[in-house]
Amino acid sequence: MSLSQPKMSVAELKERHLAATETLNNLKQRLNQTRRSLLDTDIAGYARSQGKSAVTFGPTDLVCCRTLQGHTGKVYSLDWTSERNRIVSASQDGRLIVWNALTRQKIHAIKLPCAWVMTTAFSPTGQSVACGGLDSVCSIFNLNSTTDKDGNLPVSRMLSGHKGYISSCQYVPDEDTHLITGSGDQTCVLWDITTGLKTSVFGGEFQSGHTADVLSISINGSNSRIFASGSCDATARLWDTRVASRAVRTFHGHEGDVNSVKFFPDGNRFGTGSDDGTCRLFDIRTGHQLQVYCQKHSDNDIPPVTSIAFSISGRLLFAGYTNGDCYVWDTLLAKVVLNLGSLQDSHEGRISCLGLAADGSALCTGSWDTNLKIWAFGGHRRVV
Amino acid sequence: MASETASSADEETVSLPVSADGALGIQKQGKHRILADLKRLEQDSKFLQEELEELEKTENVSNICMGLLKSMETKPDPLLPDFLLTEYMDQ
Numbered sequence: 001m002s003l004s005q006p007k008m009s010v011a012e013l014k015e016r017h018l019a020a021t022e023t024l025n026n027l028k029q030r031l032n033q034t035r036r037s038l039l040d041t042d043i044a045g046y047a048r049s050q051g052k053s054a055v056t057f058g059p060t061d062l063v064c065c066r067t068l069q070g071h072t073g074k075v076y077s078l079d080w081t082s083e084r085n086r087i088v089s090a091s092q093d094g095r096l097i098v099w100n101a102l103t104r105q106k107i108h109a110i111k112l113p114c115a116w117v118m119t120t121a122f123s124p125t126g127q128s129v130a131c132g133g134l135d136s137v138c139s140i141f142n143l144n145s146t147t148d149k150d151g152n153l154p155v156s157r158m159l160s161g162h163k164g165y166i167s168s169c170q171y172v173p174d175e176d177t178h179l180i181t182g183s184g185d186q187t188c189v190l191w192d193i194t195t196g197l198k199t200s201v202f203g204g205e206f207q208s209g210h211t212a213d214v215l216s217i218s219i220n221g222s223n224s225r226i227f228a229s230g231s232c233d234a235t236a237r238l239w240d241t242r243v244a245s246r247a248v249r250t251f252h253g254h255e256g257d258v259n260s261v262k263f264f265p266d267g268n269r270f271g272t273g274s275d276d277g278t279c280r281l282f283d284i285r286t287g288h289q290l291q292v293y294c295q296k297h298s299d300n301d302i303p304p305v306t307s308i309a310f311s312i313s314g315r316l317l318f319a320g321y322t323n324g325d326c327y328v329w330d331t332l333l334a335k336v337v338l339n340l341g342s343l344q345d346s347h348e349g350r351i352s353c354l355g356l357a358a359d360g361s362a363l364c365t366g367s368w369d370t371n372l373k374i375w376a377f378g379g380h381r382r383v384v
Numbered sequence: 385m386a387s388e389t390a391s392s393a394d395e396e397t398v399s400l401p402v403s404a405d406g407a408l409g410i411q412k413q414g415k416h417r418i419l420a421d422l423k424r425l426e427q428d429s430k431f432l433q434e435e436l437e438e439l440e441k442t443e444n445v446s447n448i449c450m451g452l453l454k455s456m457e458t459k460p461d462p463l464l465p466d467f468l469l470t471e472y473m474d475q
Contacts, residue, residue: 313461
């Protein structure tokens with residue numbers, strides 16, 4: 001029976017709707033059951049069966065080696081360049097700061113047209129930065145352009161079109177010309193920065209996608225056509241930029257907002273961090289949830305995860321929490337091996353953002369205490 | 385979706401001092417919403433059915449773990465205690 005039959009009454013349509021809802025729910029149940037039957041182990045169980053033991057850190061192995069001070073408001077977002085050790089940070093004080101991570105020098109301090117910034121990103125060449133927030137616009141600044149009469153860097157391009165706040169943005173690797181945004185309007189958008197126009201919209205009113213705000217996106221470093229998104233609808237979704245009409249896959253499991261998604265270094269899995277206090281690792285090829293990372297904190301609480309990052313091998317998973325903890329998880333054994341929040345010189349507030357340097361040698365954390373901190377290995381090394 | 389359906393039902397039963405044409409308009413609007421919902425439900429079911437068929441041919445987690453372990457162990461990691469400096473210098 002075609003849906004377009006004009007004579008179908010409202011009552012008949014409602015009956016069809018009820019039946020269709022039941023079919024959908026049955027399919028979801030069958031899917032969950034089949035998936036559960038394939039979860040014969042998790043990563044930690046497998047690693048233990050192979051005799052693997054957890055990473056152990058000495059008391060001075062991972063240390064805070066730099067504190068970047070200068071913001072006068074909460075830090076919300078940060079991003080490293082792909083070379084040259086520079087970091088861009090965004091703060092509630094309405095500024096982006098570009099830092100030299102080695103010398104702590106402020107290279108640029110960019111006053112934003114809208115102070116309510118939530119996300120920032122460095123372009124692959126390091127020549128531009130992007131930011132977005134409650135103004136629903138993604139603004140691009142060319143760091144080589146001349147400042148105006150007030151000494152401010154002008155906006156070189158504005159990407160307008162989202163109907164909600166911009167929660168996250170990332171340049172497509174190896175291209176300064178395209179970036180992807182995630183938004184409170186429940187969509188992700190791929191932009192052509194040269195024209196300022198949308199290339200593709202993922203989700204939204206007429207397409208299958210997230211059913212609540214998108215909070216985070218991460219582009220696959222091994223295949224830049226693939227990206228993941230995390231949302232207030234408690235799911236993460238995988239997208240192929242060539243197919244905007246529907247997500248490649250939807251990942252269920254979390255019981256709260258998915259605040260952070262990050263691709264695993266090998267490009268075949270991604271991690272998530274959520275309001276439910278857990279991090280999870282998902283396999284993109286099969287859709288399996290490979291591991292849950294959950295531990296009560298010192299006050300017996302399970303605070304929300306705000307942001308995550310993997311070390312360059314993926315063996316370590318860094319997770320920032322709302323209570324100021326920054327757990328270092330052994331990804332393989334699912335154990336907390338260190339808490340950066342309990343070390344000397346740790347932050348005095350919520351960790352809001354994390355990022356790993358391109359060569360994997362350092363981690364940067366940003367906090368509501370207005371500072372950024374750089375963490376690196378400070379222990380003894382074997383030299384062969 | 386359920387709330388949209390409920391709001392369509394409300395449109396059907398609310399008594400308003402409207403003309404006959406106005407009442408017909410409200411009824412058509414409710415019908416369109418249900419049709420749009422139905423279309424989306426059927427599309428989502430189709431996607432889930434495809435996923436189910438794919439899942440029935442998918443390997444289990446233990447098979448995937450082997451690949452993951454290998455991936456972690458082949459890449460030198462400067463933040464790990466057992467990282468060898470010569471590996472870093474060779475990069």
